Structure formats: C-alpha cells, structure tokens
Amino acid sequence: MIRFLLKGILRDKQRSLLPVVIVIIGVMLTVFLYCWLRGILNDSIELNARFNAGHVKIMTASYAKNVDQLPNDLAITGVDTLLIKLKREFPEMKWGERIHFGGLIDVPDSRGETRAQGPAAGFGIDLLSGDRSEIERFNLEKSLRRGRLPVHSGEILMSEEFSVKLKVNPGDTVTLIGSTMNGSMALYNYTVSGTIVFGTGPMDQGSVIVDLDDVRNALDMNNAAGEIVGYLADNYYDEEKVAHVVTKFNSLFPASNDEYAPVIVTLRQQNSLGKMIDQIKAVGAFAVFIFVLSMSLVLWNAGLLGGLRRYSEFGIRLAIGEDYSHIYKTMIYESVLIGLIGSLIGTSAGLLGSLYLEHHGLDLSNMMKNATILMPAIFHTRITSTAYFIGFIPGLLSTVIGTMLSGIGIYKRKTAQLFKELET
Amino acid sequence: MENSTLISIEGLKKYFPTSGGRFTALNGIDLTIGKAEFTGVVGPSGSGKTTLLNIIGSLDSPSEGRAVVLGQSISNLNPKQAALLRRSKLGFIFQSYNLLPVYTVFENVEFPLLLLRLDDNLRRKMVMDSLEWLGMTDKVKSKPAQLSGGECQRVAIARAMVKKPEIVLADEPTANLDAANSHNILKTMARLNSEFKTTFIFATHDDKVIGYLKRKISLVDGKVTMDEIRNN
Numbered sequence: 271m272i273r274f275l276l277k278g279i280l281r282d283k284q285r286s287l288l289p290v291v292i293v294i295i296g297v298m299l300t301v302f303l304y305c306w307l308r309g310i311l312n313d314s315i316e317l318n319a320r321f322n323a324g325h326v327k328i329m330t331a332s333y334a335k336n337v338d339q340l341p342n343d344l345a346i347t348g349v350d351t352l353l354i355k356l357k358r359e360f361p362e363m364k365w366g367e368r369i370h371f372g373g374l375i376d377v378p379d380s381r382g383e384t385r386a387q388g389p390a391a392g393f394g395i396d397l398l399s400g401d402r403s404e405i406e407r408f409n410l411e412k413s414l415r416r417g418r419l420p421v422h423s424g425e426i427l428m429s430e431e432f433s434v435k436l437k438v439n440p441g442d443t444v445t446l447i448g449s450t451m452n453g454s455m456a457l458y459n460y461t462v463s464g465t466i467v468f469g470t471g472p473m474d475q476g477s478v479i480v481d482l483d484d485v486r487n488a489l490d491m492n493n494a495a496g497e498i499v500g501y502l503a504d505n506y507y508d509e510e511k512v513a514h515v516v517t518k519f520n521s522l523f524p525a526s527n528d529e530y531a532p533v534i535v536t537l538r539q540q541n542s543l544g545k546m547i548d549q550i551k552a553v554g555a556f557a558v559f560i561f562v563l564s565m566s567l568v569l570w571n572a573g574l575l576g577g578l579r580r581y582s583e584f585g586i587r588l589a590i591g592e593d594y595s596h597i598y599k600t601m602i603y604e605s606v607l608i609g610l611i612g613s614l615i616g617t618s619a620g621l622l623g624s625l626y627l628e629h630h631g632l633d634l635s636n637m638m639k640n641a642t643i644l645m646p647a648i649f650h651t652r653i654t655s656t657a658y659f660i661g662f663i664p665g666l667l668s669t670v671i672g673t674m675l676s677g678i679g680i681y682k683r684k685t686a687q688l689f690k691e692l693e694t
Numbered sequence: 695m696e697n698s699t700l701i702s703i704e705g706l707k708k709y710f711p712t713s714g715g716r717f718t719a720l721n722g723i724d725l726t727i728g729k730a731e732f733t734g735v736v737g738p739s740g741s742g743k744t745t746l747l748n749i750i751g752s753l754d755s756p757s758e759g760r761a762v763v764l765g766q767s768i769s770n771l772n773p774k775q776a777a778l779l780r781r782s783k784l785g786f787i788f789q790s791y792n793l794l795p796v797y798t799v800f801e802n803v804e805f806p807l808l809l810l811r812l813d814d815n816l817r818r819k820m821v822m823d824s825l826e827w828l829g830m831t832d833k834v835k836s837k838p839a840q841l842s843g844g845e846c847q848r849v850a851i852a853r854a855m856v857k858k859p860e861i862v863l864a865d866e867p868t869a870n871l872d873a874a875n876s877h878n879i880l881k882t883m884a885r886l887n888s889e890f891k892t893t894f895i896f897a898t899h900d901d902k903v904i905g906y907l908k909r910k911i912s913l914v915d916g917k918v919t920m921d922e923i924r925n926n
C-alpha cells in the first residue's frame with residue numbers, strides 16, 4: 271500500500287509539488303536560521319574566549335577567587351616551567367600568558383607636568399615575540415584606528431576614545447602609574463604607537479594594550495602572569511574536549527591547600543554563557559514552532575485543494591470498500607512521505623547554504639564600516655549535529671497537522687451520494 | 695432463477711428529506727435475487743434505480759423494510775461493516791469508469807486486492823487473470839488517459855471482477871459508450887456471468903443492455919411494476 275501511495279505522490283506532480291515545495295522552503299529556512307543562531311552563539315563564545323576567558327583559563331587558586339579585582343599579587347609565578355609542562359602534556363592546546371592590570375595613564379606636557387590623566391584597564395599580551403596568535407585573537411590589525419601596532423618594547427596601544435579624551439596622538443609619550451606585584455608604586459613611560467576601537471563603551475573609555483614583557487618590567491612581575499589562557503587547536507569551543515583537558519589538568523595538579531597552586535576553569539564556568547546557550551536554544555525552539563504553525567496553515571489549504579482534485583479518487587475508494595479511517599490514515603502516510611521528501615531536500619539545501627557560510631562567512635564589513643575587537647564584521651553560520659534533524663520537526667509536523675485538518679473532510683462524504691457523484 | 699438467494703428485499707422504502715417534507719424514492723419493494731442472475735432494474739429517470747442499487751450495495755440504508763444482502767441486513771451495518779461487505783463481496787461499475795488517473799491499468803485493477811491485503815504473487819496473478827478475461831493484457835502499463843472509453847470500461851470491469859465478487863452492481867455501464875463497444879462489453883459481462891456464476895445487477899434504461907438481461911425488473915415511481923424472466 272505504501273508503495274502504491276508513493277507512486278501516486280511521485281506521479282501526480284500537481285498534487286505533491288506544492289506541499290513539497292512549501293516543506294522544502296520551510297525546512298531550509300529552519301535549518302539555516304538554526305545554523306545562523308548557532309553561528310552567532312558560536313561567534314560570541316569564541317569572541318569571549320579569544321578576548322577574555324580562553325576555552326580554559328589557568329590561575330592561582332586565590333587569584334581565581336578574586337579575579338574581578340585583578341589581584342596581580344596573587345599571579346602565577348614560575349610561568350616558564352608551568353608553560354613547558356602544559357605544552358608537553360597538552361599538545362592539542364595553544365596557550366597564552368596574560369596580565370590584566372589597572373592604573374592611571376598620565377600625560378605630561380613639555381615641562382613634565384601632568385597635562386591630562388585618566389584611569390585605565392590594561393591588557394598585557396604577547397605582541398613582540400613574533401608569535402602572532404594573540405594579535406590575531408584580539409583582532410588588533412582590523413581594530414587599529416590610528417598609528418600602528420607596537421613593534422618595539424616600550425610601545426603602547428590606547429583605545430581611540432581614551433586617546434581623544436586625553437588628547438594623545440601616536441608618537442606621544444604617556445606614563446603608566448600602577449602598583450607592582452609587591453604592592454609598591456610603579457611608574458613607567460611608554461610611547462603610544464597607535465589607537466584601537468574595542469566596540470564596547472566601558473572598554474573604549476579607558477583601555478591600553480601593552481606587550482607582556484613591558485608589563486612585567488613595569489609591574490615587577492618577572493616570570494609571572496595573572497592568567498594562562500588555553501585554546502583548543504581547531505578554535506571551536508567543545509565542551510567534551512574541554513572537559514577532557516580539565517580532568518587531565520586536575521590529575522596533574524591535584525587540589526591542594528596551597529593558595530598559589532594553579533587551578534583551571536572552563537569558559538562556561540567563567541561567564542553566563544550557559545544561560546546564553548539556553549536562550550538561543552529557546553529562540554530556536556520558538557522559530558521551529560512558528561514554522562510549524564504557519565506551514566501547517568498553508569499545507570492545510572494545500573491539502574484542501576488536493577482533496578478537491580482527488581474528490582473522485584476518494585469516492586471510488588469508498589465505493590470499492592475502503593474504510594473512512596483507512597483513507598484518512600493513507601492520507602497521513604502520504605503526508606509523512608511528502609514531509610520526509612521535503613525535509614530531506616530542505617535540510618540538504620539549508621545545510622549547503624550554512625556550510626558555505628560556515629567556511630566563507632558573510633562579510634558585512636562594507637556595510638558596517640568599522641570593525642572592532644568585540645564586533646567582528648564577518649558572520650559565520652555553525653553546523654551542529656542538531657542541524658541535521660531540526661528541520662524534520664517542522665517538515666513532518668506541519669505536513670501531518672495540515673493533512674489531519676484537511677483530511678477530516680473525508681468523514682463528511684456520504685456513500686449514498688457516491689453513484690451520483692461518480693456519474694459525471 | 696437459481697436456487698440460492700443472495701439478496702432478499704421486503705417492504706423496502708426509502709425517503710429523502712426535502713424542503714417541503716419527504717420524498718419517497720422507493721415505495722415498498724419486494725424482491726429476491728439469486729446466485730448467477732443477470733438482472734436489470736429498468737425504468738424511467740427518477741424511478742429509483744440508483745437508489746435501489748445504492749441500498750443493495752450497502753452505500754445507503756433503507757428507511758423502512760428490510761434488505762438482506764449475502765446474509766447481512768443492510769440496516770444493521772455500521773460504516774465499517776458496510777465497507778467490509780463492499781470490499782470483500784461486491785464489485786461496482788460506474789457510468790463514467792472512474793479509474794484512478796495516475797495509476798496504470800495494472801495498478802487500477804490491483805487496488806481492490808491491496809485493500810484485501812493479498813500478497814504480491816497472488817495479486818499479480820489475479821490481476822493478470824482479470825485483465826485476460828477482459829482482453830486487456832496488452833495494456834497493463836497504459837494509463838487511463840491513453841485508453842479509449844471502451845477500454846476504460848473494460849478496465850473498470852476487470853477492477854470489479856478481480857476479487858471474484860459475489861455480486862457486481864453496474865449503474866448505466868454503457869451510457870458513455872457507442873453501440874459497438876456497448877455490445878462488446880455486455881457480451882463480456884454475460885460470459886463472466888455464466889463462467890463464474892457472478893451475479894450482475896444493472897440499473898439502466900438502455901435497450902442494448904435490456905437485450906442481454908435474463909431478468910428484467912421494471913421500476914416506476916419507486917414500485918416494481920413488472921418482473922419478468924427472459925430467455926436469451
């Protein structure tokens with residue numbers, strides 16, 4: 271019987287084409303939308319990871335407890351040996367040392383008196399070693415507004431807004447007033463090499479980026495780092511792989527009472543990203559629901575039209591002795607077949623589009639003009655395993671619901687009228 | 695008339711509600727029809743032929759009286775039981791063939807057997823046999839649109855005959871056919887009737903059909919006015 275129905279669907283193009291096309295479009299949109307949302311989620315995760323959290327982050331136990339205060343007196347010491355060990359034990363990871371610090375940026379006039387002053391949040395990252403990983407993670411080249419990136423020690427990047435506020439131009443000298451690891455005051459002069467835009471208010475108001483070794487010199491943090499961030503090699507945050515890293519790390523560095531002992535935290539533990547993932551999932555479910563609803567309505571009508579076309583077919587089947595409920599059931603089977611065919615094609619099309627955008631991205635930099643660290647101009651889709659089946663939910667549900675609604679009409683046919691109806 | 699009774703009708707009345715009250719389409723019919731009959735219900739338009747066939751075919755039910763078909767009282771059947779009776783024991787032939795246009799000749803004839811859930815090989819054999827009786831084996835793969843009217847009606851007869859039903863009901867089966875095709879088809883049905891002892895009941899006012907009947911039941915205004923056995 272199924273084979274019989276399938277033949278009917280394939281041969282009666284006018285009957286099946288409209289529903290299939292509707293399903294294909296709806297499923298394609300669902301899959302694509304889902305991948306798009308996952309892409310945005312993924313981009314924000316990766317942004318967060320690159321800029322702040324890493325896929326994992328290693329700190330001392332007490333630094334981790336007070337991380338908001340940037341407690342550099344609690345920084346990891348003996349970073350060299352720790353890094354050697356990390357690189358050996360986790361060849362699949364890339365590591366980066368970072369120092370977050372706070373301080374005042376003081377701008378002297380020609381006589382050395384303070385001309386302007388402002389509080390700054392500072393990032394010490396590797397800019398000069400020749401390894402460009404951190405420069406890329408911070409998207410520095412694209413975020414540069416004026417001047418150039420530091421190429422010598424003693425050079426500093428300022429956020430554009432901050433530099434305007436302090437009336438500082440590339441080439442000017444500024445003084446960092448901060449505190450050393452041991453708590454004494456630190457004064458250090460830098461030459462401004464360029465300005466950058468972060469794309470977020472608080473950071474643009476007063477941030478500086480300096481090479482790691484320059485910060486170490488300034489703050490007396492020789493061979494120390496506040497944090498070591500770690501990244502999975504393929505640059506995608508994968509909870510399973512990260513969990514694996516965490517387990518291994520914890521066996522290498524068992525928990526102790528030493529408050530300077532290194533501890534590891536994951537990206538998810540550091541931020542409210544768990545919540546964000548859940549929200550995106552809710553949005554995805556809502557989108558699917560909307561598609562199911564609207565496609566059902568359209569398919570209901572398509573079903574009614576199809577029912578008209580097949581009026582005499584159903585009549586003859588009733589006369590030959592098919593049950594009402596059996597005809598109704600075969601209509602549902604047919605809708606499942608149509609739903610499956612449409613969902614398969616729609617999912618393939620949606621995945622294909624998403625696949626392209628996953629690799630090439632949609633570059634909106636022309637429209638967005640100014641790319642920033644926190645607002646990359648290239649959008650990527652992200653294909654997860656869910657994307658392979660999520661389209662089948664609206665695809666199947668809507669055809670089945672649409673058919674269930676339109677098919678009810680079959681129960682209203684009176685067999686007593688069949689001879690008359692079939693005479694013409 | 696042969697010995698075993700397939701259909702017995704007593705005091706059958708059928709009313710249809712109308713705006714002004716009710717219309718009596720069948721007004722007290724008494725009839726018995728036996729195995730292997732080749733019978734026609736004949737009468738002018740509006741006399742109730744189709745209404746009677748509908749009730750015998752379990753497509754409609756009596757308002758009064760009894761109609762017992764193959765041991766089952768039509769009034770007592772629910773839609774599921776009526777469908778089962780039609781599907782297993784009755785065949786229908788319509789004026790306008792009513793073949794399913796997307797299916798081939800073979801598949802059209804196969805359809806009633808699918809409803810009976812017969813297995814592949816048996817189905818195949820039965821379909822080919824049936825098409826053989828109708829001389830349509832060379833058109834198994836054709837679609838209805840590619841056939842002439844006469845050929846379509848042959849396929850429709852093959853579809854009605856394929857499950858070897860006890861009774862075949864045919865409402866004006868020749869109305870859309872020319873004389874040559876009508877005779878052709880009637881001869882075939884007469885042959886099937888004598889070969890398989892299938893009971894044929896026609897509703898018709900076509901003289902060509904009447905010429906082949908072995909029994910002619912005349913209906914006027916919902917009443918049997920004459921019931922004659924004929925010898926051809």
Ligand SMILES: Nc1ncnc2c1ncn2[C@@H]1O[C@H](COP(=O)(O)OP(=O)(O)OP(=O)(O)O)[C@@H](O)[C@H]1O
Pocket residue numbers: 710711717718719737738739740741742743744745746897
């Ligand atoms: N569903 C119905 N509602 C009301 N009246 C009906 C209905 N079905 C049939 N009738 C009436 O019953 C009478 C008998 O109808 P029926 O179709 O049985 O006639 P018939 O003998 O088959 O005529 P024809 O040769 O034109 O096919 C007609 O007058 C018709 O108008």
Ligand SMILES: [Mg+2]
Pocket residue numbers: 743744745865897
């Ligand atoms: Mg009639």
